[in-house]
Amino acid sequence: MKALQCVEMGGPDKLEINEVESPSAIPGHVVIDVKSGSINFPDVLMIQGLYQYQPPLPFTPGGESAGIISEIGEDVTKFKVGDKVFAMTGTGAFAEKILAHEGSCTLIPDSMDYDSAAALSMTYGTSLYALKQRANIQPGETLLVLGASGGVGIAAIELGKAMGAKVIAAASTQDKIDMCMAHGADEGFIYPSGNLDRDQQKQLSNKIKELTGGMGANVVYDPVGDSYAEPCLRATAWEGRYLVIGFAAGEIPKIPLNITLLKGCQIVGVFWGAWVGLFPDENKKNFDELFKLHAEGKINPEVSQRYALEDSAEAFSHLANRKAKGKVIINM
16 A cells, blocks of 8 residues: 655655555454545654654654544454544554554544544544633633634634634734634734744734733633743733643743733643543543534534645645645545
């Protein structure tokens, strides 16, 4: 079978399409004929050797896939051959077939196609956990979403609206803001790209306060980090919750903790993957909720770009260069 392989650490130019041995089912696992795989920012970090988990070389990147089960191993009880599923496997998605533990697979509802299923799991799973379990966001509260046009950003916008919040989207260009508004954001604004100086940070805080009537945001959803973090924390409301999603801008920020004292606010870590392992039943309830919202038309993953497996390196470059809006899919 064909598979995308990282054979040495580096940029997308180091990726190769190779012929590899097809997997066979083993106990507790299924083989999936992959239809769609979804790229996430951790995949870009992983091929560069910059992610916290590094598989041995060579490896096939991609943590999200969707397809049809073609083989089941002994002791598999949840699925049968022919079932349509999506899988969260950490690696291996960008290949014609993937071996997945049955516990990492979920049946795709009839209302969802393969691209949407591959695009939904990590972004919407992360965002619902963040807003529901970690922030306990309430109807009428204000949610600020940074990096709002990315996969997790769009998910946070749609889920925030479904949960009754007022949503403010922040992104780097007007076309990205326009897309956020199309997905339900109440307001949006452009922030500068790159490392923000003190004046730009102050302007960012002031803009957030202006859009919230001077009160600040009740919940800040931040997958960006770096020099954007502190000014957004300074613009939280009293008893606000600042959600640490990731650090797409590069640097992990160092926050003056006196801000939390003055604001009575919380800095809340969001490690969805660890929570899934600890509380799988609660995660299943979250996905049941996501499927219901999708069937009702309240959430809809934005797939902005689709690539063939042979063009996977280009897909990685598109995401690495911050050109992506919504999700980038590789079709097998």
